[in-house]
Amino acid sequence: MKFPYGLSNFGKLRREGYWYQDRSHRIAQLEDAGDQLIFLRPRRFGKSLLLSMLEHYYDLRRADEFESLFGDLKIGQAPTPLHNQFYIMKWDFSLVSAHGEVGDIEQALHDHLNDCVKAFIAHYRGHFLPSPIEIDPDNALSSWRSVLSVVQQTPHRLYLLIDEYDNFANEVLMAERDGSQSRYESLLYGEGLLKTVFKAVKAAAGGMGLDRVFITGVSPVVLGDMTSGYNVAEHIDLQPDFNDLCGFTEAEIAALLERLANEVAPASSAVTSAQTEATTAATANSNAATWSTAQALTTMRTFYNGYRFSEEADERLYNPTLSLYFLKALQRRRQPPRQLLDDNLAMDRNKLSYIAALPGGEALLVAALSGDDQVVIPGLTQRFGIADVLAAVKDQSFMASLLYFFGILTLGGLTGFNENQLRIPNLVARALYVERLRERWLPDPQLRSELPALVRALGQGADLAPLCDFIEQRYFGVLSNRDYRWSNERLVKFAFLTLLFEDRLYMVVSELETERGYADLALIVRPDMRRFAALDLLLEFKYLSLKDLGLSGEQVRAESREALAERPAVAAKLDEAAAQARDYGGTLIQRHGLSDLRAFALVALGFERLVWRQLS
DSSP states (O other): OOOOTTOOOHHHHHHTTOOOOOOGGGHHHHHHHOSEEEEEOOTTSSHHHHHHHHHHHHBGGGGGGHHHHHTTSHHHHSOOTTTTOEEEEEEEGGGSOOOSOHHHHHHHHHHHHHHHHHHHHHHHTTTTOSSOOOOOTTOHHHHHHHHHHHHTTSSOEEEEEEESTTHHHHHHHHOOSTTHHHHHHHHHSTTOHHHHHHHHHHHHTTTSSEEEEEEEESOSHHHHHHGGGSOOOEEOTTSGGGTTSSSBOHHHHHHHHHHHHHHHTTTTOOOOHHHHHTOOHHHHTOOOOOOOHHHHHHHHHHHHOOBOOOTTOOOOBBOHHHHHHHHHHHHHHSSOOSSOSOGGGTTHHHHHHHHHTSTTHHHHHHHHHHOTTSEEESSOOOOOOHHHHHTSOOOHHHHHHHHHHHTSSEEEEEOTTSOEEEEOOSHHHHHHHHHHHHHHHOOOHHHHTTHHHHHHHHHHHOOOHHHHHHIIIIIHHHHTTSOOSOOSHHHHHHHHHHHHOOTTTEEEEEEEEETTEEEEEEEEEOGGGTTSSOOEEEEEEEEEOHHHHTOOHHHHHHSOHHHHHHSHHHHHHHHHHHHHHHHHHHHHHHHHTOSOEEEEEEEEETTTEEEEEEOO
């Protein structure tokens, strides 16, 4: 198999034998959905490849390629009457520079649209175009009207594909320079050029030769500002029929892993627990395959699955870019990638930083990390403008909706009061949250540089003391000053979560569901990393206020941990946490086949001291 990582050209993918997860059967559904469609998905979720498939399917110039491109796909067995019946024009707004002054950006937009017209002329040169198309270098909309006039002379009509229509808004949203908002407003408000372009699209679809439009993007920001400029398209991104139009299902990933395992067999046979324990340092550095399909599926499910884009859809989806990144590494090196977050998706950190800096934004991130039912909003905000993004008061519905469109939250379920529950889709996205909170709560890089040694002491030697010392001396003072309405074991748990999160070795899960409840914090070694000397860990937290303990902060700091642990109130909390840890630990051992789970019961005494007990 050749995995098409980063490849969005459908023709190249098919002609050169790349693996393709067939989505061609959805073409008929798209035709029935409407003539002008908008489809929003997070970045790097396969939208450009979808557009390229439509381009190759409908292009009248590619009729002689239909059998080679689609013959063995589902649509090839039952093509619609519209295949190869359109002129195709494609605009890609990611290619338009959003830098410089308004005049510079407008010229860049004119240049891009004119370049698309030139590509159109070159592609259909000959008997497909009955008369010349005039290009106006200073006014691309004049060039656009010339295209339409020529198309109307033929029995065919135009299909317009627009990729990343909201690229301008995303650039402005993340910009940190003065004047960003005014530049954007000049482009979109009143008779701004971008609004005028979409008004021209709307007009063209009213009998001027344009028959169909398909638009992709990330968020509805630009559409919210265009109002009457373009109000004729139908949003299909929340419809259950198109939940899996982009992305992979678990059944598809499982089948792909089975096929890949057969390619590299017999090296990819499963590794037993006994074999894992006997693995030597030499084996740890070897390139021999140590994965099974079950192990790989567990890792991919934890880190890449979880996206749901319709309240009525049952299927959760795998991020396609991350999945191909993982599978390509598995094929080439016979083991998963050491770093499970593809750097090409790392820019999503900026979006979380933007939300975290807003009033109430940090609390939203904490709520999302607290559990799958903690972010509840009446419904997604589906239409907002750049003024809302940059200037308006941000409530939780707005911020959570923005994170949904960015792919950093996804649809969970509905409450009994018909409200949306949003959740973090997977562990890769969770890592982004943890990183942002760690940077906000521990801004000193020198302090953050101490963390690897603390994590290593616990993960290799089950030594909790260095980490607890760090939290008491460096971290509690920061967290105790946060503007939260709660001060309990949740905040203590977040202290450990932000410091211990290490997806290079671990599946780090907060509020991990077990048969009898929720384990506070579990660090389970990744299946593909069991050849290294890392321990599986379980931490269960309890909290005692200084008032309930009957001691002052000074008294608590002066007493040894051993003496504090013997106080009746503290001992009772330790017993309670230990009982829960044993209960949850049994489920984890059975679920993951663990042989040496190290469990700890911890009690925080206010935000002054930590005492703990390691379970035998």
